[in-house]
Amino acid sequence: MEQTVTKQHCELAALIAQNSGTDGVHATAFERLFLIYSSQPTAPLHALHQPALCIVAQGKKQVMLADYVYVYGQDQCLVVSIDLPLVGQVIEATPTVPYLCLRLDLDPGELSTLIMEAKLEAPANQQPEPGLFLSSVSPQLLDAAIRLLRLLETPQDIAILAPLIVREILYRLLSDKQSARLRQIALVDKRLQGIAKAIDWLKWNYEKPLRIDAIAREACMSPSSFHHHFKSVTTMSPLQYQKQLRLQQARRLMLGQGMDAATASHYVGYESPSQFSREYSRLFGAPPLRDIARLKTGQQM
Numbered sequence: 001m002e003q004t005v006t007k008q009h010c011e012l013a014a015l016i017a018q019n020s021g022t023d024g025v026h027a028t029a030f031e032r033l034f035l036i037y038s039s040q041p042t043a044p045l046h047a048l049h050q051p052a053l054c055i056v057a058q059g060k061k062q063v064m065l066a067d068y069v070y071v072y073g074q075d076q077c078l079v080v081s082i083d084l085p086l087v088g089q090v091i092e093a094t095p096t097v098p099y100l101c102l103r104l105d106l107d108p109g110e111l112s113t114l115i116m117e118a119k120l121e122a123p124a125n126q127q128p129e130p131g132l133f134l135s136s137v138s139p140q141l142l143d144a145a146i147r148l149l150r151l152l153e154t155p156q157d158i159a160i161l162a163p164l165i166v167r168e169i170l171y172r173l174l175s176d177k178q179s180a181r182l183r184q185i186a187l188v189d190k191r192l193q194g195i196a197k198a199i200d201w202l203k204w205n206y207e208k209p210l211r212i213d214a215i216a217r218e219a220c221m222s223p224s225s226f227h228h229h230f231k232s233v234t235t236m237s238p239l240q241y242q243k244q245l246r247l248q249q250a251r252r253l254m255l256g257q258g259m260d261a262a263t264a265s266h267y268v269g270y271e272s273p274s275q276f277s278r279e280y281s282r283l284f285g286a287p288p289l290r291d292i293a294r295l296k297t298g299q300q301m
Contacts, residue, residue, distance in 0.1 A: 005074060006139075006142075008139060008142040008143065008146060009057055009058070009074050009142070011146055012055070012057040012100075012102075012142060012145060012146050012149065013057035013058045013100045015146065015149040015150065015152075016035050016037065016057050016058075016100040016101070016102060016149065017037065017098070017100060019035055019149065019152050020035040020036075020037040020100075021037065022037060023037055023038050023039055023040075024036075024037065025103075028152055029152060029155045029158055030148070030151065030152070030158050030162045032104055032105040032107075032166070033102065033103070033104055033105075033148065033149075033162075034102070034103040034104075034105075035100075035101070035102055035103075036054075036099070036100070036101040036102070036103060037098055037099070037100060038059070038090045038098055038099040039093060039094065039095045039098045039099075040090075040093050040094065040095070041089070041090050041091055041092065042089055042090040042093075043089065044087045044088070044089045045087065045088050046085070046086075046087050046244075046248050046251070046283070046284070047085070047086060047088065047248065048083055048084070048085050048245065049080050049083070049084050049085075049086045049088075050080070050083055050105060051080055051082060051105065051106040051107075051108060052078075052079075052080050052103050052104060052105050052106055053077060053078070053079055053103070053104045053106060053169070053173060054072075054077060054078040054079075054080075054101055054102070054103050054104075055077045055101065055102050055104075055137060055141070055142075055145050056072060056073050056074055056077070056099070056100070056101045057074065057100040057101065057102070058074070058097060058098065058099060058100040059073065059090065059092045059093045059097070059098065059099030059100060059101075060072065060073040060090070060091050060092035060093075060099070061073075061078075061088060061089065061090050061091060061092075061099065061101070062088070062089045062090075062091045063078060063086050063087070063088050063089075063132070064086065064087040064088075064089075065084055065085075065086055065130065065132050065234075065235050066234075066235040066236045066240070067235070068130070068132075068235055070132065071091070072134050073092070074137070075136065075137060076134040076135060076136060076137060077134070077135050077136075077137050077141070077173075078132070078133075078134060079106075079132070079133055079134075079135055079173065080106075080131065080132050081106070081108075081131045081132070081133075082131035082195075082196060082199060082233060083199050083200075083203060084131055084132055084234060085241065085244035085245060085248065086132070102145060102148075102149065104148075104166065104169065106170075108196075110166075110167075110170065111174070114167065114170050114171060114174065115174065118171065118174065129232065129233070130232070130233060130234070130235050131233050135173065136176060138176070140172050141169065141172040141173065144165055144168045144169045144172060145169065147165050148162060148165045148166070148169065151165070192229075192233070194218075194219030194220055194221055194226070194229075195219065195229055195230055195234075197218060197219055198215050198218070198219050198226070198230065198238070199234070199241070201215060202242055202245060206242055206245040206246050206249060206268065206269065207246065207267065207269035208269065209269075210238060210239055210242050212226070212227065212238060215238065226238075243279060243283075244283065246269055246270065247268075247280055247283050247284070250265060250267070250268045250270075250276070250280070250288075251280075251284065251288075251291070251292075253267060253268075254288060254292045255292055255295055255296070261273065261276070261280075261288040261289060264288075265277075276288075
């Protein structure tokens, strides 16, 4: 399906390229705003993605959450409303027409305040849905994103004006028909608060044994209710979620700190090196030694 490229997309692309210019993820003077530039398609990248809005100005990207695949370009933006282990891959980019994207990190507390002020409500009795979705990109949303990027040319204005533009971006996002999913995370919902609390615990205690009864009790749910709602929001079971966190962290330790596979597997909570190797191969497509060697070769190219 051919994408609709407007003058706004062209201006947004120019601003991203002007403030990045090389492959990679670039921080900006506004701490919640990041610019992503890629001159070629990329290999799949496994990461724990925090709540964020991603708007593509040029090119296409594919994101996988468990067995679900989301492909988006200029016509749609990606919204991640809760911490999720994702696999991202740029699938359309060239040196002359690079992939250009902005990422704005989201603050659930800020969203909750805006929802209450705008008197927006989540549909009654709606079941939790995956904390990731694609939303249409309106001209109003693009306009606000462009104005946010223009502030990078006048850093002295960022502290005062950036929060106002971010507030407008969130309002435009919440006004979209798909925003019920975003609202259900931000609004006070005891079930979703419990899931968010459980995810936070898993993030900081991924190496510890998983006790569903204890986590469910902390989330104020029965084990069966907790398991059901956790899977509705993350598309995976708590055990699968923990496994992805462990394997991603082990990969970072081997690549960044030079740990051997046995040490890294023990560090992240595995008791069986053979089980670690099997599950690592299943997730990353190769055993630890071969995978890390491949990644290091790619870094040197």
